[in-house]
Amino acid sequence: MSRLTVAMQISIDGYVDSSLPNTSWQLWNWGPDWPWSTDLRAAFNGLLTDASGILLSRPMTDEGYLGHWGRMAEQHPDDPDWEFSRAIGALPKFVVSRSGRPEFDWPRTTVLNGELADTVEQAKKQAGGDLVCFGGAGLVSALLQEDLADELRLFTNPGFAGAGTSIFGPRLAMRNYRAADSAAYACGIVGTRWLR
Structure with missing residues (x-):
């Protein structure tokens, strides 16, 4: 049976972004300068090794997610640290949407409209295997609330966001996940x- 893994960067105080100006809770904001240590880079690349597809929110694609990683893959064509950016381009992508928006103009990208549980199941079937979801926050929160995430991978940065968006909330108060493993990386991220 196909599984869905959700992967998110998070602050020590549990936010996935900050609404405060000039905060620096996040070691890496997905730009070209990548301060993650070698051990964490290898672990992050491993997220996509066995994946058959990527699940994305419509806002993430609207904000340039696919174009950004396409450019990063072009800029680092032979660098093993950036293998994940090439995998993002190569794997089928599934964009969940309730807006009925037409197809995106990106290769191997399908828009799935409808209820979240149904679209996740469609994505799993079309991918023919496990999915990885990198967000955004609204999609991840909904996946957790509807009990659709089989695995949660959190990359806790060594900083406090102070205030912002959380993927958690009171509706998850009675849910339990089982700790599978953890690792402290040289750059300070855990x-x-x-x-589930």
């Missing part, structure tokens, strides 16, 4: 893996 990776944790939780299973």
Whole structure:
């Protein structure tokens, strides 16, 4: 049976972004300068090794997610640290949407309209295997609330956001995940893996 893994960067105080100006809770904001240590880069690349597809929110694609990683793949064509950016381009992408928006003009990208549980199941079937979701926050929160994430991978940055968006909330108060493993990386990020 296909599984869905959700992967997110998070602050020590549990936010996935900051609404405060000039905060620096996040070591890497997905730009070209990548301060993650070699051990964390290898672990992050491993997220896509066995994936058959990527699940994305419509806002993420609207904000340039696919174009950004396409450019990063072109800029680092032979660098093993950036293998994940090439995998993002190569794997089928599934964009969940309730807006009925037409197809995106990106290769291997399909828009799935409808209820979230149905679109996740469609994506799994079309991918023919496991999916990885990198967000955004609204989609991840909904996946957790509807109990659709089989695995939660959190990359906790060594900083406080102070205020912002959380993927958690009171509707998850009675949910439990089982800790599978954790690792403290040389750059200061802690990776944790939780299973439903």
